[in-house]
Amino acid sequence: QVDVAESGGGLVQPGGSLRLSCALSPVTRNYYGVAWFRQAPGKEREGVGCISHDDGITVYADSLKGRFTISRDNALNTVYLQMKDLEPEDTAVYSCAADEWGNCETYTLEYEYDFWGRGTQVTVSA
Secondary structure (H helix, E strand, O other): OOEEEEEOOEEEOOOOOEEEEEEEEOOOOOOEEEEEEEEOOOOOOEEEEEEOOOOOOEEEOHHHEOOEEEEEEOOOOEEEEEEOOOOHHHOEEEEEEEEEOOOOOOOOOHHHOOEEOOOEEEEEOO
16 A cells, blocks of 8 residues: 655746645655646646656656656655646646556556545646
8 A cells, every 4th residue: 555645736826836746655666657647627637747667757748848847756755746837727636646667658547546645736826
């Protein structure tokens, strides 16, 4: 069993930046690929991006490339989603999910993930 917990959401102005964290526990080392998803009000959940279990692969939704960056601190068992140049359309609940030995090849397929966090709200508004 792996617990997944997101943090770092909040209110940010358009054009601002925010870093979300996804903490995995207990210690998981490099066993899990981690993906970020988001769900805006009235819309289906969509994949944001993914980092593979060995950190060798990061992939992003085409529409978000260049603005969003995923990284991992193995010492802290935490995956980060750095977001910049935020727009009101980025307002959503952001969730992370862990996939054992995940390599992000099909990261948008939600059924591949065994463990999910509860999500953190990001609101982009003036």
